[in-house]
């Protein structure tokens with residue numbers, strides 16, 4: 001039982017790292033994938049199932065929870081862990097990204113951002129201080145600074161303006177967070193695809209001596225090679241003894257390529273959202289169950305899987321459920337996808353410990369290339 005937030009590097013293999021983050025609510029084995037629990041639930045899953053798949057931590061969103069049911073209401077009901085019955089660590093995103101991608105009529109200035117709810121049009125305001133206050137009310141274990149994430153491609157001047165604002169907001173977020181030994185606030189490196197701005201952001205954040213660092217401003221429409229090049233240039237100037245979290249990423253291939261470059265933590269709606277739309281991720285690559293070729297295929301998605309959704313149901317049944325838009329279709333495919341993502345992360349953790357990450361990466365890529373056997 002620990003009272004402090006600590007990160008330990010257990011092994012490395014090339015640039016890939018195996019570590020663990022310990023905090024009062026539990027230990028996060030890294031590299032880690034965080035299932036997205038936007039509104040206090042991982043859609044189409046029971047949180048006990050999410051835990052049983054090996055997830056040590058889930059993500060929640062300030063933007064969604066402040067609009068509905070409201071942070072003060074969650075606090076009155078004992079905080080997000082009690083509310084959702086998830087006693088393990090929770091990381092919350094600060095709202096910056098969701099305001100820019102979801103809210104209507106937003107107005108951003110030096111002190112914060114004002115916006116209208118996409119749910120009922122009500123007016124709201126987020127500042128670095130208010131976002132941290134909301135994350136405190138949610139009793140979040142790992143909190144994110146408020147930042148401004150812009151889409152790519154963008155002009156250098158615009159990228160620089162948003163990066164500098166995010167640095168000033170990092171200072172204010174850290175001041176508002178204060179000194180909470182068992183929790184952490186992560187800074188978020190911005191700078192788009194402009195290497196000197198990325199380096200400036202990473203160096204200025206490193207000087208703030210925060211407990212962890214996110215790489216933001218990616219997975220915003222840029223090609224994978226631009227994301228990977230930005231990682232190659234940014235990771236070396238980020239503190240190596242602190243967790244590195246790549247926000248919003250990604251596909252199984254994104255995870256493999258990014259762990260190879262030294263990323264420790266990930267979150268993405270891909271496995272859950274794609275599952276609700278009939279898409280299965282597997283050792284053999286992607287399988288779109290809407291496709292008619294599965295209509296009479298008696299095989300399961302992966303008979304070698306430990307997950308019942310992957311092992312016990314025919315592709316024909318999954319195809320039927322998907323075409324009929326039956327709720328069970330999204331439930332089973334979400335279960336399969338999160339099982340595959342956690343299996344992949346566990347495989348990478350074990351491979352780094354065994355010093356065979358390169359082999360594991362090659363075997364995994366060969367499995368995807370072999371396709372849907």
Ligand SMILES: COC(=O)c1ccc(CCNc2nc3cc4nc(N)[nH]c(=O)c4cc3[nH]2)cc1
Nearest residue numbers: 096097149216217218219247248269270273274
């Ligand atoms: C089926 O799959 C999908 O629909 C789907 C949708 C969006 C993404 C990409 C999400 N990308 C992304 N999330 C992000 C969240 C972020 N949060 C903060 N505070 N700052 C950032 O700088 C930031 C960047 C992100 N980039 C990935 C998958």
